[in-house]
Amino acid sequence: MSSDKISVMVTSGNREQLQMAAMVASVGAVSGNDVTVFLSMNALKFFVKGATESAPAEGEMGKLLEEKNVPEFKELFEQAVEYGDATISPCSMAVDILGISEDDLESFISEPMGLTSFLSDASEGQVWHF
Amino acid sequence: MAERKIVDAKNTFCPGPLMELIGQMKMAEIGDELEILSTDKGSANDIPEWINKVGHEVLDSFEEEGVWHITVKKTK
Numbered sequence: 407m408s409s410d411k412i413s414v415m416v417t418s419g420n421r422e423q424l425q426m427a428a429m430v431a432s433v434g435a436v437s438g439n440d441v442t443v444f445l446s447m448n449a450l451k452f453f454v455k456g457a458t459e460s461a462p463a464e465g466e467m468g469k470l471l472e473e474k475n476v477p478e479f480k481e482l483f484e485q486a487v488e489y490g491d492a493t494i495s496p497c498s499m500a501v502d503i504l505g506i507s508e509d510d511l512e513s514f515i516s517e518p519m520g521l522t523s524f525l526s527d528a529s530e531g532q533v534w535h536f
Numbered sequence: 537m538a539e540r541k542i543v544d545a546k547n548t549f550c551p552g553p554l555m556e557l558i559g560q561m562k563m564a565e566i567g568d569e570l571e572i573l574s575t576d577k578g579s580a581n582d583i584p585e586w587i588n589k590v591g592h593e594v595l596d597s598f599e600e601e602g603v604w605h606i607t608v609k610k611t612k
Contacts, residue, residue: 429550429551432551432555433554433582436554436555436558436586437586437590438589474549475547475549475552476548476549477548477549477551477555482555485558
C-alpha cells in the first residue's frame, strides 16, 4: 500500500472548514497515509478539554451539518489518531496566546509544534489548509 | 472460527459508515466477514475503494430499498 505524507493546517473556527479538515485527516490516515495536523488560530479553542462552544456555521451547509447525523469533527480527528496513527499538534504560538498548557487539550492531541517543524515536516508531501 | 457480523451505519453521512467499519475491522479476527449497512451513497462507493486500497476483500455489494449492503472480509 502506498504511503504518502499529508499535512493539514487548520486555522478556521467555522464548522464547514473544521468538518472538511477532519474528513481529510481521518480518511487520509485510515488509508495508510502519514498524516500530520497543525491546529492554530481560531481552530484551537475547540480542542480545549471541556470546551462546550460549538463551531459556528459559515453558511447553509454548516447549518445542515448540525441538523443531520454527520460525524462530529472532533470525533473524526480522534479516529484519525486512533485508527490511522495521525499526529495532531497544536501550534505552539496559539497555545501561548490562549494561555493554556498541553494538559488543557484533549488527550488525542500531541505536544505543541512550532511552525518551523511543521513546515519542515510538510516539505515533501501534500499540504492542505482549512 | 470465522464470524459474520452486521455493522448498522444507516442514517449517518460520509465518512461515518467507513469509520464505523474500520473500528469494527480493528476488533475483528482475520477471516471474519462484516456486512455494513449504509444509506449514504458516497460511502457505498468509498468503502469498496478503501477495502481494495488497504488489501481486504469485498465479497458482495448490493442496494435494496435505499440501503447499501456491503460485505467485506478481513484478510490480514
